[in-house]
Amino acid sequence: MKAQLLPRLLITPSALLVLVCVYGYMMFTFYLSFTNSTMMPSYAMVGTANYQRLLGLENWWVAVSNLGLFATLYIGCSLTLGLGLAILIDQKIHAEGALRSIFLYPMALSFIVTGTAWKWLLDPGVGLERSIHGLGWEGFSFGWIKDSGMAIYCVVIAAVWQTAGFVMAMFLAGLRGVDFEQVNAARVDGAKTWQIYLHIVVPQLGPVFVSSFVILAHMAIKSYDLVIALTNGGPGRSTWLPSVFMYQYSFTRNEMAVGAASSVLMLLAIATVVLPYLYSEMRKLKNG
Template sequence: MAGTGFLTTLSRGFERRLPLIVVSPLFALSLFFVYGFIAWTVWISFTKSGVMPVYDLSGLAQYERLWTTPRWYVALKNLFIFSSLFIGISMALGIVLAILLDQRIRVEGVIRTIYLYPMALSFIVTGTAWKWILNPGLGIEKLVRDWGFPDFTFDWLVNPDYAIYTIVIAGVWQSSGYAMALFLAGLRSVDDEVLKAAAIDGAGAWRTYTRIVLPSMRPVFLSVVIILAHLAIKSFDLVVALTGGGPGYATDMPATFMYAFAFQRSELGMAAASAVMMLATICAIIVPYLYSELRGARR
């Protein structure tokens, strides 16, 4: 009997610890391959690493070089332009489309699928498709000229002053449907009793949305901004597929800057410093969001 009781206790203890036993290897691997390599990148950013990593610390030399490199300022400027337009236009289109679909139209499912479909594609596919569309010799410019407008010009893809806006066009095309889905979910979560009360009080559709519905969706707006900002900062594959960072490095982003210095110019320390700056930017966005969410949950 004593032996049976011991085995029962052991079995129960094993069952209680089974989830921890299953999750522990995955957690350990995540710590090593994610946070371990983040720590390694931070360390390399303080060294004079070139083609191969060097582990002797050299202070802030790589960061000083980074912030005196004109190409880095071009990348930051492009990131600001792209992020501002990408987030702003995607949110504007998303909320307008969500409000239209919230009217319970018959073909809502079809329209929602059409607008959500681009999000199912990778940024590589999106960039390649828009590269064909915007190519002066293949796409919109050639099509309009074939229609009888020989003076029509749309060469943004090869124009250093406008190439960054082609990335905005492709990014908005892919992500505005996702923003629409999030906003639509937020609209559908608004209490119908509140809307009925507003209608009884004589509030029109415009005042109902601007005074009641949209202000109550502040958490949804914040989530959309965080998600789109995260996509904007990580924009690497879209830039590579659409412009390759060119013409020259006119459409360079911090991610493509890091790639160029790591794998093309073999300056590992410089690339690590730019990666750390990208990480700091993401943390500056995510940490306040997490803090506000946790504080709201405690309340």
């Protein structure tokens, strides 16, 4: 009995903190989205008025549109680059361990650090453009971060750089679990390397694709610190994402209820991605 009591006592404070500070505040935010809260929380209920106002705001749809573009490019490029790097390292090349560490290193950094570093690199006044000018190529221009039509792609570049190595590690683990009997049989039949990967190896990586997609999708939906550090949502609203919208309306424009409503929609979007995956994994465990 004592052997069972001690672990429960040790885990209880952490469980209570998670219950209050995570799920408790989630429920509080959900409640605020149905009130008339402005600068401070209010408890006067207004029904779904905040959601109706939210869906009528141009700023919200700008943020959603930016998220659609960002998430599509971020997920697609990260999966493609991660798979390519994993296949490259899987060729038993020299210094495999060193390359794995180099590609994984960006994931050890916070998004604030990544955003700040890429902001310096992409700033025409101090970064890549100025360095190229210093080498004598005065005609070189790379001012995407100052261009409202191109700034979102700067966020994509920084985000892909941050997470591609992590995706590579997931694919590399999947590659090491591939059934090599099929691979050897294909080689005996004269299949080329690219055919083996296309028709035998990659199809066996389906679970890794799904896991990577879920992780990247939820990271895309809740992306905030990278955007703030890199572009601060600008120029204008060109790099606003729903998370930036939520902060602006909750803490800058004193429309806390509208910000809470946007948070609830973001939570529902993440749940749409994560819950089916968790349900599938639980069914697999249940079925052995």
